[in-house]
Amino acid sequence: MVDIDVGIPTAFDPFAEAKDSGAAGAKEYVHIRIQQRNGKKSLTTVQGLKKEFSYEKILKDVKKEFCCNGNVVHDKELGKVIQLQGDQRKNVSQFLINAGLVKKDQIKIHGF
Amino acid sequence: MDDEENQNQIKDEVKDDAADIAPFDPTKKKKKKKPVIQDPVEEESVDTLAEKTESLSVSDGLETSFAGLKKKKKKPVHTDLDDESENVGDELDDTIGEDEEGEGIVLQQYPWEGSDRDYEYEELLGRVFNILRENNPELAGDRRRTVMRPPQVLREGTKKTVFVNFMDLCKTMHRQPEHVMTFLLAEMGTSGSLDGQQRLVVKGRFAPKNFEGILRRYINEYVICNGCKSPDTILSKENRLFFLRCEKCGSGRSVAPIKAGFVARVGRRKAGT
Ligand SMILES: [Zn+2]
Numbered sequence: 001m002v003d004i005d006v007g008i009p010t011a012f013d014p015f016a017e018a019k020d021s022g023a024a025g026a027k028e029y030v031h032i033r034i035q036q037r038n039g040k041k042s043l044t045t046v047q048g049l050k051k052e053f054s055y056e057k058i059l060k061d062v063k064k065e066f067c068c069n070g071n072v073v074h075d076k077e078l079g080k081v082i083q084l085q086g087d088q089r090k091n092v093s094q095f096l097i098n099a100g101l102v103k104k105d106q107i108k109i110h111g112f
Numbered sequence: 113m114d115d116e117e118n119q120n121q122i123k124d125e126v127k128d129d130a131a132d133i134a135p136f137d138p139t140k141k142k143k144k145k146k147p148v149i150q151d152p153v154e155e156e157s158v159d160t161l162a163e164k165t166e167s168l169s170v171s172d173g174l175e176t177s178f179a180g181l182k183k184k185k186k187k188p189v190h191t192d193l194d195d196e197s198e199n200v201g202d203e204l205d206d207t208i209g210e211d212e213e214g215e216g217i218v219l220q221q222y223p224w225e226g227s228d229r230d231y232e233y234e235e236l237l238g239r240v241f242n243i244l245r246e247n248n249p250e251l252a253g254d255r256r257r258t259v260m261r262p263p264q265v266l267r268e269g270t271k272k273t274v275f276v277n278f279m280d281l282c283k284t285m286h287r288q289p290e291h292v293m294t295f296l297l298a299e300m301g302t303s304g305s306l307d308g309q310q311r312l313v314v315k316g317r318f319a320p321k322n323f324e325g326i327l328r329r330y331i332n333e334y335v336i337c338n339g340c341k342s343p344d345t346i347l348s349k350e351n352r353l354f355f356l357r358c359e360k361c362g363s364g365r366s367v368a369p370i371k372a373g374f375v376a377r378v379g380r381r382k383a384g385t
Contacts, residue, residue: 035301036316037378045301047374073376081374110299110373112322 030102032089034111046082055080066091260284263323278312285335298372299326339363
């Protein structure tokens with residue numbers, strides 16, 4: 001009988017990629033949405049950033065960069081969400097990519 | 113306003129390869145619709161009519177009722193070259209009996225008729241494609257493009273928007289209005305409902321273009337087959353998963369459920385929440 005090296009199964013972990021892109025694999029999108037408020041005003045929300053990130057710090061930089069107000073809200077199911085005034089979807093997605101916080105293909109921009 | 117600029121940019125990105133559904137080309141649709149309007153069909157039920165209006169696959173029903181307009185041209189093509197002379201004569205009599213519109217066309221069935229000149233390439237090519245379309249339309253290669261009409265939108269008061277031909281477009285896409293509606297509302301981050309006339313009323317002010325962009329995404333995500341780009345697909349729910357199956361090539365894929373995600377509270381804040 002030949003000795004079979006039992007180490008083989010561990011050599012390749014098919015879920016390795018899924019793990020480091022955030023537990024649930026492809027599901028881990030950062031969603032950037034827009035919502036209308038009264039009249040012409042709108043609101044941009046960023047949902048799904050990694051929990052380890054400092055939301056406050058990101059918010060601070062974004063606010064400064066795009067001269068808009070914003071805040072972090074806590075949602076029971078979806079965790080922390082960044083809200084920004086105005087349609088900042090393009091801005092904020094570019095910002096997140098440039099800052100290396102999120103990969104481009106992980107961002108989903110919603111809205112019209 | 114930079115809002116608008118943003119929108120445009122985004123739209124560009126969203127621009128897609130929806131090959132078959134060429135969304136919102138008003139001209140083509142009109143063409144197809146025309147006969148329906150002109151034809152004073154008496155007892156055709158409303159739904160067959162509706163189907164005709166939006167159905168892209170030229171259905172049998174449609175062909176028969178508009179035979180005079182559309183089909184006569186092609187009819188004699190059936191005949192083989194050998195017995196052509198006889199048959200063409202026969203058919204010609206028939207068609208003229210049936211309706212007057214056909215006559216001119218049938219007489220000039222083939223440009224080379226009545227002369228002994230050589231056939232030209234284009235002519236023969238045309239002939240062969242006519243035969244092909246007649247007998248094996250799927251091989252003729254000209255895909256019937258599904259053309260969607262642009263969304264018609266009205267403002268209701270200052271705060272609501274009415275998507276008038278919502279149902280129509282759902283039918284064109286062969287999708288449940290509920291599903292389309294869920295997607296639209298989730299993407300727009302608003303709420304809405306169908307009114308008594310089956311129009312979609314949404315909260316907020318939206319331009320037709322807004323709806324168009326979202327519908328485009330909907331089509332890519334929930335209508336078009338990834339394999340062959342055909343819009344001829346069926347969306348079904350199989351144990352909690354939505355599954356898209358192509359009627360043309362048989363391929364299937366699962367599609368993401370629609371999630372509204374985070375919806376910020378806007379407007380007047382109520383005490384307590
Ligand atoms: Zn297909």
